[in-house]
Amino acid sequence: MSDQIHSAEQMVRNFKDQPFLVDRLKTDPNPLTVLEEAAKTAIQQTAPWTGDRILYRVAVIVLGSLCLIAALGSIFLVSIGKTTPEVLVALGSAAVGALVGLFAPTPTGK
Known part of the structure; x- marks a missing residue:
């Protein structure tokens, strides 16, 4: 559960730091794909030893x-x-x- 919280926080930080993601979320016909890509990126950015x-x-x-x-x-x-x-x-x-x-x-x- 805590890994998901940290990933969600990282995802929010990604949207704040990269305004093009917000624009892409608004203009993309399927915003779910943008959110899925952002979630994958956030999970990859968490520390690799977390939960090891x-x-x-x-x-x-x-x-x-x-x-x-x-x-x-x-x-x-x-x-x-x-x-x-x-x-x-x-x-x-x-x-x-x-x-x-x-x-x-x-x-x-x-």
């Missing part, structure tokens, strides 16, 4: 693995009496932040 479940799954798996490796590595290093390197803490924190960013809802603005 495999990409999100890979990102979640990689970031989740990085979180676990950082946490377990820190625990292991502390258990043997060594200090945790700052880079390990930074990587773990960045991975957790990225996961939160993936799961946070996207804001919809006008």
Whole structure:
């Protein structure tokens, strides 16, 4: 559903940015074909990764693995009496932040 909303918004933007489409819509004997062409163009202009479940799954798996490796590595290093390197803490924190960013809802603005 959200892909359709973004495509519709892109279609409206196309009509605003390209006045010849509006003229063509007014003069064409079959305005439905103009709308269909504009809709296809709007769908093609949306981001190619939108709705790509495999990409999100890979990102979640990689970031989740990085979180676990950082946490377990820190625990292991502390258990043997060594200090945790700052880079390990930074990587773990960045991975957790990225996961939160993936799961946070996207804001919809006008």
